[in-house]
Each structure stands twice: as structure tokens, then as C-alpha cells.
Amino acid sequence: MEAGATMGHNLHVLRVDRLGKRYGDRWIFRGLSFQLNLGDRLVIVGRNGAGKSTLLRTLAGLLSPSEGKVDLPEGDPRLTLGLSALEQALYPQLTVEEHLKLAADLRGCPPRSEELLDQIGLTYARRYPAGQLSTGMKARLKLAIATQAHPKLLLLDEPGAGLDEEGRALVKQIADEQRGRGCLVMATNDPSERRLAELELELAN
Ligand SMILES: Nc1ncnc2c1ncn2[C@@H]1O[C@H](COP(=O)(O)OP(=O)(O)OP(=O)(O)O)[C@@H](O)[C@H]1O
Numbered sequence: 001m002e003a004g005a006t007m008g009h010n011l012h013v014l015r016v017d018r019l020g021k022r023y024g025d026r027w028i029f030r031g032l033s034f035q036l037n038l039g040d041r042l043v044i045v046g047r048n049g050a051g052k053s054t055l056l057r058t059l060a061g062l063l064s065p066s067e068g069k070v071d072l073p074e075g076d077p078r079l080t081l082g083l084s085a086l087e088q089a090l091y092p093q094l095t096v097e098e099h100l101k102l103a104a105d106l107r108g109c110p111p112r113s114e115e116l117l118d119q120i121g122l123t124y125a126r127r128y129p130a131g132q133l134s135t136g137m138k139a140r141l142k143l144a145i146a147t148q149a150h151p152k153l154l155l156l157d158e159p160g161a162g163l164d165e166e167g168r169a170l171v172k173q174i175a176d177e178q179r180g181r182g183c184l185v186m187a188t189n190d191p192s193e194r195r196l197a198e199l200e201l202e203l204a205n
Pocket residue numbers: 023028046047048049050051052053054055
């Protein structure tokens with residue numbers, strides 16, 4: 001599959017070349033090639049176990065490819081890449097605002113805490129420890145952490161899971177903002193989230 005404009009163009013944000021990942025001798029996906037340019041939004045769909053999270057984690061550099069390669073945006077990946085995923089751990093004892101500060105410190109970027117707390121609707125919960133947050137509140141905090149440095153490549157794994165209507169509107173807002181900033185890759189089977197992206201890749205194994 002090839003998404004976005006011409007291959008060989010050097011304005012790409014993400015380029016994936018014959019990418020494959022296997023666990024043991026079982027291939028989860030193989031031969032994936034595509035390119036995303038500024039403003040491109042791609043949704044990855046596929047049944048449970050099809051490999052959506054595995055692909056996102058491989059794009060994020062958390063898993064190494066079994067074959068092929070991923071060209072990430074130029075620059076420090078702590079600033080150019082943001083990932084929000086269900087399995088991502090939060091620190092139960094740290095508060096919402098301490099998470100934002102820690103994430104900013106680790107990235108070496110300004111914390112933007114006030115603005116982010118307001119955007120994710122958690123200003124009232126800024127001093128709650130993460131261990132006391134509901135599922136949807138945790139999902140909102142992960143979105144804030146992923147978008148904190150305005151990454152060129154934003155990777156969202158089932159961002160709407162656990163979110164209420166206002167939380168889903170937040171996902172749409174983030175997807176819209178990302179268009180002007182870089183590109184978005186989102187794994188989801190949710191029909192309303194699928195509509196947020198112009199490009200679609202279906203995984204089947
Ligand atoms: N560390 C691992 N070792 C071996 N197999 C794994 C590992 N992680 C995932 N898998 C397998 O890889 C396949 C793809 O899993 P993955 O989580 O990427 O699917 P998914 O499409 O994101 O599923 P879902 O829609 O349920 O979130 C599954 O069959 C899973 O069991």
C-alpha cells in the first residue's frame with residue numbers, strides 16, 4: 001500500500017519500506033510500504049489480533065522490525081514522535097500534573113501544563129494521583145502526554161477507548177490539529193474515528 005504523494009520525495013514525515021514483523025516464526029505483517037507526508041492521516045484497521053498495535057509499536061521504534069525499515073521524521077524522536085496506547089503505563093502515585101511535568105522534563109520541552117489540562121478537561125483533577133483516575137481520565141492524560149511536544153508523527157492506538165462524547169470530540173480536535181503539524185497514524189475499528197482519516201490500511205493475517 002502506498003499512501004501520500006510521490007515516493008522519493010524528501011518532504012515525507014514517515015516512510016515505511018517493505019516492513020515486516022514476526023513473533024517466532026509467525027508473521028504478523030509483511031511487505032508493508034507506504035509514505036506519509038505533511039497533513040496525511042492514516043487509519044489502521046483490522047480485526048482483534050490483526051497486528052495494529054504491533055505495527056504502531058514498530059513505527060514508534062518500541063519494537064524492532066523483523067525486516068524492512070521505518071524512516072522517522074528528522075530530529076530527536078522524543079520531540080518528533082508521540083504515542084498514546086492503552087497498554088502504556090502511568091505511575092499510580094504521580095499526579096496528573098506531575099505526569100505532564102515529568103514527560104516534559106524527559107523530552108526537554110516546555111510542559112504546557114495549563115493549556116493541556118484545559119484541553120483535556122482535567123484541570124479539576126490536576127492533583128489526582130494517576131492510580132485514582134478513571135479509564136477515560138487516563139486516556140485523556142495519555143493524549144496530553146503524546147501531543148505535549150507537538151510531534152510531527154502522532155501515533156494513537158484506539159484513542160477513543162473509554163472516552164465519553166466530549167473525550168471523542170477531543171480526539172477529533174487533536175486529529176484536526178495534527179493535520180497542520182505533521183501526520184497522524186491511528187489504529188482503530190471505531191467507525192467515527194475511521195472517518196477522521198483520509199487514508200486507510202487494513203491489516204489481515
Ligand atoms: N510479545 C508478543 N509475543 C508473541 N505474540 C505477540 C506478542 N504481542 C502480540 N502478539 C500477537 O501478535 C498478534 C497481533 O497483536 P496486536 O496486539 O498487534 O493486535 P491488534 O490488531 O492491535 O489487536 P486488538 O484489536 O485486539 O487490539 C496477536 O496474535 C498477538 O497474540
